[in-house]
Amino acid sequence: AQTVTQSQPEMSVQEAETVTLSCTYDTSESDYYLFWYKQPPSRQMILVIRQEAYKQQNATENRFSVNFQKAAKSFSLKISDSQLGDAAMYFCAYRANFGNEKLTFGTGTRLTIIP
Amino acid sequence: DAGVIQSPRHEVTEMGQEVTLRCKPISGHDYLFWYRQTMMRGLELLIYFNNNVPIDDSGMPEDRFSAKMPNASFSTLKIQPSEPRDSAVYFCASTPSGTSDYNEQFFGPGTRLTVL
Numbered sequence: 001a002q003t004v005t006q007s008q009p010e011m012s013v014q015e016a017e018t019v020t021l022s023c024t025y026d027t028s029e030s031d032y033y034l035f036w037y038k039q040p041p042s043r044q045m046i047l048v049i050r051q052e053a054y055k056q057q058n059a060t061e062n063r064f065s066v067n068f069q070k071a072a073k074s075f076s077l078k079i080s081d082s083q084l085g086d087a088a089m090y091f092c093a094y095r096a097n098f099g100n101e102k103l104t105f106g107t108g109t110r111l112t113i114i115p
Numbered sequence: 116d117a118g119v120i121q122s123p124r125h126e127v128t129e130m131g132q133e134v135t136l137r138c139k140p141i142s143g144h145d146y147l148f149w150y151r152q153t154m155m156r157g158l159e160l161l162i163y164f165n166n167n168v169p170i171d172d173s174g175m176p177e178d179r180f181s182a183k184m185p186n187a188s189f190s191t192l193k194i195q196p197s198e199p200r201d202s203a204v205y206f207c208a209s210t211p212s213g214t215s216d217y218n219e220q221f222f223g224p225g226t227r228l229t230v231l
Contacts, residue, residue: 033218043204045222052218091158095218101146101210102171103220105158 002027004094006106013082014114020067021077021109023092031097034068034075039108040088048090051075053097079111087113117141119223121207127229133195136226138207139188148220149182149192150206158206164190165212197230204228 003026013019025034036048051059051068058066063083067076079086092106120139128134140147148163151174162172167184175182179198184190194201204227208220 035219043225043227045206045208045225047219050218101165102148102160102163103150103158104160107157 002029002094002096002104004092004104004106006092006109008109009107010110010112012112012114013079015082015084017082018078018080019082019111021079021090021092021111023075023077023106025073025075025092025094027073027094027096029096033095033097034066035093035095035103036064036066036075036077037091037093037105038086038088039091045091049077082113084113084115087111119207119209119221121205121223121226123226124224125227125229127231128197129231130198131196132230133193134197134201134228134230136192136205136207136228138190138192138223140190140207140209141211141221142188144209144211144221145187146210146212146220147184147190148206148208148210149190150208152204152206152225153202161192161205194228197228199230202228202230 005024032053034051038046038048049061049064063080065078089108091108093103095103122137145166149161152158161174162182164184182192204225206225207223210220
């Protein structure tokens with residue numbers, strides 16, 4: 001079974017600085033997708049960024065980028081120029097490309113932005 | 116686009132009562148998922164449907180839980196009888212097949228259930 005591990009229950013960063021959230025996963029599949037979701041206090045789940053495992057290039061979305069290390073099964077999220085609105089729970093998630101479309105989530109990292 | 120719609124947003128009930136949560140997926144999305152979020156277990160899949168047919172219900176905790184999708188625009192998750200340990204936030208999500216959006220699941224706002 002696939003597992004997703006987020007080893008940092010809480011992180012904090014000064015406004016305008018850069019922070020990296022860690023995620024590791026375990027799978028026997030070679031083709032899959034990885035995601036970072038943001039959950040603010042409103043509890044709405046918002047997709048931040050996604051990465052296809054077959055792509056070597058790391059995904060980027062404005063201030064958000066990932067460091068995808070397939071061999072190490074590592075998928076970290078870097079937030080640059082942190083803003084107060086980035087404060088939220090961040091969840092790493094895995095989805096196989098074929099066979100089962102469900103998302104498997106990590107336990108989350110609570111990110112605090114210090115003004 | 117209205118997004119995924121869930122009702123009610125909040126539900127407070129007493130132990131033993133029947134609870135029904137409702138979800139309307141985004142029009143044209145043929146996959147529908149029910150997730151539960153608790154402090155102890157985090158976010159976990161309960162069940163998902165494809166074209167109204169249940170595909171994986173291995174996450175449904177026990178017989179007290181049941182889910183249906185009578186048509187492409189409506190799904191229910193029912194708990195009968197409810198217990199305090201069912202207190203959680205229940206999310207519905209949908210995704211379309213055959214498009215670039217297939218890779219993203221669009222989540223509803225969730226239903227916060229409290230069982231006293």
